Amino acid sequence: MKTDLNLQDADGFYEQLLNAHEGLSADQSEQLNMRLILLLANQVGDASILRDCIESAKN
Amino acid sequence: MNTAAFQNVQFTNGYEFTQGTGYTLPEYAFVTPPELVQNKTLRHAVVIVGGGISGLTLACALANLGIKAVLLDEDNTVGVKGASSRGICYTQKSLEIFQKLGVFDRIAKKGIQWSVGRTFAGDDEVYNFDLKQQSNFSLSEQPAFINIQQFYIEGYLVERIQELGSVDLRWQSRVTAFKQNKDFATLSVETPEGTYQLQADHVIDATGSHTPFHAWTGVGMESKKGDDRWCIADVRFDTHPPTERHTWIEAPFNENRAVWQHLMADDVWRIDYQMEPNADAAYISREDVVRERLERQFGKKVKVDIVWVGPYAYKSQCLTALRMGRVFFMGDTAKIVNPFGARGGNTGVADADNLAWKLAAVLRGHADEALLESYNDERLEAAQENVKVTRRTARFLRPADGVERAFRKATISLAKQFPFARSLINTGRMAVANTYRGSRVCGETGGTSVQNVKIQWRPGKTGALNDLLQWADGRLLILVFGEQSKASLKRLQELSVSGLPVRCVQVLAKGGSAQAREHIWDKQGHLKSACAAVPAGGWAVIRPDGYLSDTGQGVNGELIAAVATSLCL
Numbered sequence: 333m334k335t336d337l338n339l340q341d342a343d344g345f346y347e348q349l350l351n352a353h354e355g356l357s358a359d360q361s362e363q364l365n366m367r368l369i370l371l372l373a374n375q376v377g378d379a380s381i382l383r384d385c386i387e388s389a390k391n
Numbered sequence: 392m393n394t395a396a397f398q399n400v401q402f403t404n405g406y407e408f409t410q411g412t413g414y415t416l417p418e419y420a421f422v423t424p425p426e427l428v429q430n431k432t433l434r435h436a437v438v439i440v441g442g443g444i445s446g447l448t449l450a451c452a453l454a455n456l457g458i459k460a461v462l463l464d465e466d467n468t469v470g471v472k473g474a475s476s477r478g479i480c481y482t483q484k485s486l487e488i489f490q491k492l493g494v495f496d497r498i499a500k501k502g503i504q505w506s507v508g509r510t511f512a513g514d515d516e517v518y519n520f521d522l523k524q525q526s527n528f529s530l531s532e533q534p535a536f537i538n539i540q541q542f543y544i545e546g547y548l549v550e551r552i553q554e555l556g557s558v559d560l561r562w563q564s565r566v567t568a569f570k571q572n573k574d575f576a577t578l579s580v581e582t583p584e585g586t587y588q589l590q591a592d593h594v595i596d597a598t599g600s601h602t603p604f605h606a607w608t609g610v611g612m613e614s615k616k617g618d619d620r621w622c623i624a625d626v627r628f629d630t631h632p633p634t635e636r637h638t639w640i641e642a643p644f645n646e647n648r649a650v651w652q653h654l655m656a657d658d659v660w661r662i663d664y665q666m667e668p669n670a671d672a673a674y675i676s677r678e679d680v681v682r683e684r685l686e687r688q689f690g691k692k693v694k695v696d697i698v699w700v701g702p703y704a705y706k707s708q709c710l711t712a713l714r715m716g717r718v719f720f721m722g723d724t725a726k727i728v729n730p731f732g733a734r735g736g737n738t739g740v741a742d743a744d745n746l747a748w749k750l751a752a753v754l755r756g757h758a759d760e761a762l763l764e765s766y767n768d769e770r771l772e773a774a775q776e777n778v779k780v781t782r783r784t785a786r787f788l789r790p791a792d793g794v795e796r797a798f799r800k801a802t803i804s805l806a807k808q809f810p811f812a813r814s815l816i817n818t819g820r821m822a823v824a825n826t827y828r829g830s831r832v833c834g835e836t837g838g839t840s841v842q843n844v845k846i847q848w849r850p851g852k853t854g855a856l857n858d859l860l861q862w863a864d865g866r867l868l869i870l871v872f873g874e875q876s877k878a879s880l881k882r883l884q885e886l887s888v889s890g891l892p893v894r895c896v897q898v899l900a901k902g903g904s905a906q907a908r909e910h911i912w913d914k915q916g917h918l919k920s921a922c923a924a925v926p927a928g929g930w931a932v933i934r935p936d937g938y939l940s941d942t943g944q945g946v947n948g949e950l951i952a953a954v955a956t957s958l959c960l
Contacts, residue, residue, distance in 0.1 A: 359797075366801035374811045 333384035426587040438591035445722025445739030446597030447548040452747030454555035465565035469545035478541040478736030484824035485740040486533035487843040494547040502539030508636040518813040531842040608715035614708035618668040619789040625699040638818040644687040672702040726774035729781040731819035748935035757892035758958035765832040773825035787817035834941025847912035866892040868933040879946035
């Protein structure tokens with residue numbers, strides 16, 4: 333699992349993420365997040381990296 | 392709160408049609424056993440308790456190898472009185488086993504072949520598969536799946552056992568007590584003509600989920616129950632849906648709960664409806680309620696014969712050991728899976744095929760008794776895997792309210808757009824021949840099932856791997872691929888006459904020339920690809936259950952070691 337910066341445009345990504353949630357209800361936001369997690373997980377693919385990410389997110 | 396009701400209520404008296412022409416299940420006569428005739432306790436090498444699909448497969452597999460055994464069944468027929476869910480779907484591996492035992496042709500003639508499955512959510516199809524297009528199914532002589540009512544297979548097995556001899560089928564014989572010491576077990580058997588005792592070197596418990604042997608042996612168990620409730624309706628109607636497996640995760644005609652639709656023999660369809668959590672068993676299986684449900688799916692105009700209705704709550708459980716002293720557990724006594732992906736009955740059939748050749752090898756003096764321990768290694772691993780896989784399906788189909796359900800919603804919506812997410816949709820992962828990774832009798836490249844591929848005995852005369860296994864008659868089959876050096880051939884010859892229970896065969900590729908007397912042709916290279924990682928010029932050791940023990944390069948000490956490992960010598 334990478335822990336150093338890997339994003340090409342960190343501020344840009346963060347802004348995009350917040351913009352995507354603007355005006356959404358809590359349920360809609362939840363669905364957006366979940367769809368995003370699944371899409372991103374498929375980009376990562378590697379089972380041990382995904383496991384590390386889940387574990388790190390829990391703490 | 393309704394769990395007890397689901398277990399206790401008996402909704403059916405077997406597979407009898409409630410209307411129309413009914414099934415007549417075969418009945419088998421009680422024959423006075425020698426113990427009662429001679430009024431003494433006799434000792435038997437193998438006693439199988441339970442004549443369901445697992446017990447009968449084991450009995451038939453032993454009979455096929457000429458091993459004597461006694462089978463005790465409390466009923467006088469096949470099929471089950473009072474059961475709510477029985478198997479309908481048989482995998483390629485099971486069909487390969489049935490072919491070896493001589494009942495495949497009967498099953499193929501009666502059953503329905505299918506390979507296409509479709510999954511729907513709401514009105515959209517989100518996913519489909521065609522198993523014929525998948526290489527892990529395409530090499531075998533047997534189809535990917537056949538659907539047929541379980542009692543037909545059981546009936547064919549009984550016929551076959553009677554043809555083969557060796558196994559004494561004792562009907563109306565209920566085991567009421569059991570004890571064992573380190574050398575043998577003693578069983579008390581209740582019959583219409585009185586009670587008797589018999590002794591057994593090996594007892595196989597195949598009595599099913601309500602077995603008394605768990606308590607008698609004190610074996611450990613891990614178990615899980617949920618609140619999910621289902622109701623099966625087996626029906627015949629005057630419409631003919633496609634011969635495909637259809638599953639709805641969210642069926643609009645079932646209040647957005649899941650529905651399964653599958654065909655069996657005699658034009659009988661199994662429609663399995665997911666009910667509300669903790670639904671009342673008596674209510675959901677009432678005829679008018681069932682008819683109303685069917686009408687919502689198929690319309691008012693379709694005429695429906697209800698063959699059988701069975702409400703059920705699933706549970707999954709797995710023993711912590713499949714052997715306790717002289718007793719082996721198999722089929723539903725070893726594990727109970729949630730009924731997804733045909734992982735129940737098919738696992739029992741594979742349990743039986745695994746144990747049969749090992750018992751035969753030990754009883755014939757071909758293997759050390761330690762070989763029997765590998766049954767636990769291999770089939771416990773398979774049981775645990777199948778329990779794990781089916782629990783994941785159950786969790787997808789009955790997600791906990793809140794975040795689990797929300798994740799499923801997100802997954803379904805993505806699956807409609809993107810191929811990757813279709814793999815997350817879990818309406819059951821179809822059973823496969825389990826791989827053995829932790830077996831004491833398999834090498835690093837072994838532990839996988841070899842499909843029953845076509846071979847040529849000589850140009851123009853075809854056979855299949857099963858014919859070779861049958862010819863090997865319970866011994867290990869050693870295949871050497873391609874041209875061999877003179878020294879290798881000499882060592883193979885020595886191995887053939889060494890007294891070790893092996894049969895050696897040279898496998899020739901297109902354009903090869905025969906060097907050994909026992910040789911076959913594998914012109915398309917199918918047998919070689921079915922034997923996983925076998926190197927060119929190398930060898931593969933295949934067991935009587937069609938599993939690869941090991942593969943290697945040269946005909947040398949490594950091959951001898953592989954044979955010894957396979958038999959615990």
